[in-house]
Amino acid sequence: MKGTTRRRRAAALTAGVATAVLVITACSGGDDRDDPGPSTPSPAASSTPDPSASAGPTDTPTGSTDDDGSASAPPFPANTEPDTSEPSAGAALTVTDVRVGRHDGFDRVVFELGGTGTPGWRVEYVPEAVEDGSGNVVDLDGDGTLQVMISGSGYPTDTGVAEYAGPNPLRVAETDEVEEVLLGSVFEGSTQAFVGTDEVSPFRVYALTDPTRVVVEVRNDDV
Structure with a gap:
């Protein structure tokens, strides 16, 4: 046993x-080819585009300083549709200077303002230059008439700021698109101005600060 x-x-x-x-x-597994090893998922492609890859134009362009005292704006998309922006509450501004300059691919019109608050605007092409209040039609050089209404405006007696007293209308021979600029009067809280253009060309509008400015740029598509 x-x-x-x-x-x-x-x-x-x-x-x-x-x-x-x-x-x-x-x-031991015998054959390594049968072992997938640790799973490390690769990052999935994002469906949200990187905003920095297609940044559009900003309201505060950066760049060199031009002869007219405003910053040099980058190339920009534009169209011929009305462009509008609202003023800050209680804004009381007076146009103190108007400048026109030629730049690569566009002409620039600068309306400098003094007073308080932030301006608004409505800029659009109109059939003819008609003065607010009187209804008078004003002769303006150019085949296009761009009306600029700067809201948040006040009379010099209200803002305490002396208004623009330079050439009016203002003409610059070296420009491509802008023929002349005519600064009108203040009516119901808006300063009216007209920009005579060579044709109905795309444009854009933005504001700058220190000093306060409303900038209108008319694109030249012939370059």
């Missing part, structure tokens, strides 16, 4: 060793 027991124990031990060898072999 003891011999039989020893044979059974030896057989059991042999079977156990064989089982352990099989387990170790199985854990």
Whole structure:
């Protein structure tokens, strides 16, 4: 009986060793190509475009300073649709200077203002230059008439700021699109001005500060 027991124990031990060898072999994997390894998901492509990749024009362009004292704006998209912006509450501003300049691809008109608050505007092409209040039609050089209404305006007696007293209308021979600029009067809280253009060309409008300015740029598509 003891011999039989020893044979059974030896057989059991042999079977156990064989089982352990099989387990170790199985854990080793044998072939690395069957093991995908740790899963490291690659970052998914974002469906939201990077805003810096297609940044449009800003309201405060950066760049060199031009002869007219305003910043040089980058190339810009534009159209011929009306452009509007609201003034700040209680704005009381007077146009103190008007400047016109030629730049690469566009002409710039700058209306400098003094007083308090932030100006608004409505700029659009109109069939003819008609003065607010009187209804008189004004002769203006150019085939296009761009009306500029600067809201948040006040009379010099109200703002305490002396109004523009330079050439009016203002003409600059070197410009491509802007023929002349005529500054009108203040009526019902807005200063009216007209920009005579060579044709009905795309334009854009934005404001600058220190000093306060409303800038109108008329694009020249012939360059």
